[in-house]
Amino acid sequence: MAAVNLFAEFQKQYQRSWQQEKILVAVSGGVDSIVLLNLLQRLAPAGNFKLAVAHVNHNLRAESVMEADYLRKFCQQAGLAFYETSWEEVPTSGVEVAAREFRYQFFAETMLQNDFSLLMTAHHGDDLAETILMKLIRGGHLENFVGISPRQPFANGQLVRPLLPFTKAELRAYAAEQQLDYFEDASNQSVLYQRNRLRQQVLPLLIEENPRMVAHLAEFSTKLAAANQLVAEEMTQLYQTLVQKQTSPVSYQLNLSNFLAYSQPRQELFWDYFFERVRSETGMVGKNSQLNQVKELLENSQAPQWQVDFADGWQLRRRYQRLIFEKSVVAETIEKNEIVKALPLPEEGIFINETSWLAIFPTDQPIPIPKKAQEWSAWQQEFRYPKNSRFFYRSRQAGDFIQLSSEMRKKIRRYFIDEKIPTEKRAEALVILSDEGQILVLVPHLLSYLSIAPETDTIHYTLLYRAKNL
Structure with a gap:
């Protein structure tokens, strides 16, 4: 595209887009941002919008001070407001990401403080192509393959x-x-950065294969x-149909039969959406x-219970x-709640832990339930057993039988397996034992069969178990 045609195309696409807008242009001093500023200056009279320039000195190169001075004088001569800042606390690692965060934070603050409606940056077709290639290299999530959005919400307006x-x-x-003056950043030539390697070594080969490669990637990004x-x-x-979310503690649950009724493509896309949503709500980080x-377990495992561990x-x-x-709090709960040795059950009942309480009383006697446990869910059973019996309790242990x-x-x-009792509930189970064990x-x-044996010298007892999460 000839230079004059570039402006004509720019004018054709945008002349009526920004009437009465206040536009803040991010200008680094490189060719891309200088061209954008020039195009906007030429279009401003007919477009009826106001321009200002924002510049960040990242202090990463010796030339950056000179470049900031040049842009400041240029804007003064052109009658453009000039907003600038300097990055003083440069980290020793993760510089690229940190610099971007600092830059856009400054742009947002400048927009808010001066009532700009649009922030414009000079990302171009090659940037978009490089971004898509980088994302293809890094991962396989569909939403990540979108390149660079032409417009998105930002601060109090749009980017x-x-x-x-x-x-x-x-x-x-x-x-x-x-005949525009601009600065070349020598770091753009370094192959230490992945984007530079793609720009210098990969993209030229693709363009050689098809000169319209950049345009095709832009079309791909738009359609995607x-x-x-x-x-x-x-x-x-689908999420709203399938998922039940609890807030205290945070938990996401869904019915497996309902989920498996959907097609395989929907299941595949659902999990990408589900984990991205959980990440945004909780900060949980998952790996591919x-x-x-x-997905493998859902498709191939016949086991009725399994688990996959994630971070934190x-x-x-x-x-x-x-x-x-x-x-998961199961491991901690088991460790805290496991009662190995059988302990006598006091007549007044006992708190097994902070969230459960247990008591056995003769049925004809009132049960004084502690205030803390009164609002908890209850499991209550009546049974017959000899008078003046003592009862003991402990955690369920391997090898235990019940009559x-x-x-x-x-x-x-085996009972737990047959009744499909979840692992967490198995860990919380207690057994009540007689004097004979x-x-x-x-x-x-x-109840065991032994607790309902019809001996003549028996009375009715009431067992009451209350738990916060029964």
Whole structure:
């Protein structure tokens, strides 16, 4: 595209877009931003908008002070307001990301303080192509492949990138035609940065294969952004249909049967949406390997219970037909609550831990429930047993049996499996024992046959178990 045609195309696309706007232009001093500023200056009289310049001195190069001085004088001569800042606390690592955050924070503050409606940056077609290539290299999430948005909300207005339809070569040709002065950043030639390697070594080969490669990637990005919007709308509806969120503690649950009724493509897209949403709400960080493990288990595992561990204690657990995603407190709970040795159960009852209380009383006597436990959920059972008996309690242990009838007993572990009791509930289970060490009650699940034997010298007892999360 000839230089004069570049301005004509720019004018055709944008002349009526910014009537009465106050525009802040981010200008580094490089060819891209200088071309953008020149185009806007030429268009401003007919476009009826106001211009100002924002510049950040990152203090990463010796030339940066001279460049800031030049831009300041240029704006003074052109009658443009000039807003500048200097980055004084440069970190020793992660410089590129930190610099961008500092830069855009300054732009946002300048817009808010001076009532600018638009911020314009000089990202162009080559930048968009490089960004897409970088994202293809780094990951496989669909929404990440969108390149650079031409317009998006920012601060109190919009961030606009009007040079995306143009290539770097077209911008350079325009600068030469208009005899514009600009600065070259020597760091742009360094192959230490991935973007520079793509710019110098990969993109030229692709353009050699097809000169319209940059334009095609721009079209791809636009269409993908539209497709992503449609996917997001559908996944939002699917999320609202499937997921039940609890806030205290934070937990996400869904019915597995309902989820598996959807097609495989919807399931695949759902998980990407689900984990991105959880990340935005909780700060939880997941890896592709963990997400792939979840998909693999759902597709191939016949186990009724499994779990996938994420960072910071987060777990996705299958518990029969429920999927539960939450921070795990199970290991800590087991360690704190496990009662190895059988302990006598006091007549007045006892707090097993901070969230559960247990008591056994003769049925004809009132049960004084502690105030703390009165609002908790209750599991209450009546049973017969000899008078003046003492009862003991402990955690369920490997090898425990419970008598189901006069001729049948079952391992408690097998009972849990048959009844599809989740792992967390198994860890919380208690057993009530007689003086002889026989299991009378599995709390809070069932009575043993031994607790209902019809001896003549028996009375009715009431077992009451209250728990905050029964």
